[in-house]
Amino acid sequence: MRIDIISIFPEYLAPLHESLIGKAIADGIIELEVHDLRDWTYDNHHTVDDSPYGGGPGMVMRPDIWGRALDSVAGSAWPPTQYGAGYGAEYGSEYDDVLGETVSGTAELVGARTPQGPVLVIPTPSGQRFTQEVAEELSVASQLVIACGRYEGIDGRFALDAARRMTVRELSIGDYVLAGGEAAALVMVEAIGRLLPGVLGNVDSAGDDSFSRGAAGLLEGPVYTRPADYRGLEVPEVLLSGHHAQIARYRRDESLRRTARFRPDLLADLPAESCDEHDLDVLTELGLGLPTVLAERVAAQREARAAKKRRRLPH
The missing domain is CATH 1.10.1270.20 (tRNA(m1g37)methyltransferase, domain 2)
Structure with missing residues (x-):
């Protein structure tokens, strides 16, 4: 399995190179790459956020920066966005159709695809509960791209755009709020990674785990x-x-x-x-x-x- 994690604090993910997951990486069972989101910014200040439309506190992470990062990290494994790097001012009628979906329609759109290719995982307190069952579902994916948000979160259009091309899972590790998605990414990678063949010394160890x-x-x-x-x-x-x-x-x-x-x-x-x-x-x-x-x-x-x-x- 290939796992790509995108964050503005890539050093946060260093613990993944320890213990069982670290050994799985060393053994080639997991191919892990951690990316700095700021590598896809446009300006000298490497800006990744802006003020929220409609007002309110905090800052929102820009979808164009995240879109460029996802296009690059997912590579040839998925069709590139028709709007090009940075998108531009006009999104087109297809985008308007997707943006016009209701909340339930969006959930249906996001969850409708089976993981036949990259799966975009967005840790968020407003997402579906991350459970052992979800970990098992994600453990059969060929590639996971985990987008670690910060501030008030990532512009909602990023997930909608990605959902037209790949499976998108917005997931919460519990009913509390963290400063960013990195801690949740650590939890998810360990929960998913230990289910991969060859990671645990005893193949039966995961079979009787709680929730299994x-x-x-x-x-x-x-x-x-x-x-x-x-x-x-x-x-x-x-x-x-x-x-x-x-x-x-x-x-x-x-x-x-x-x-x-x-x-x-x-x-x-x-x-x-x-x-x-x-x-x-x-x-x-x-x-x-x-x-x-x-x-x-x-x-x-x-x-x-x-x-x-x-x-x-x-x-």
């Missing part, structure tokens, strides 16, 4: 290693038993309990029909920690199974 499909969208339970007794706290006996089925059962129970405690919202998406009798016991035991919708589904599933058993009894 292998974990059924649940949080991973606590893990343990030596010593077996740490300051009077002992490793759960079942983990020392060597009984694989019981160990799997214990881990599933702990996963359900931890999810109910810290992220009960995730249980709302857990299909009750995917739970066995023991799962239902654990979920019922958790009681008020369950979202109402799941509690109702669990109760209905229990009743359905009880009715099925009654039908099997001889009359």
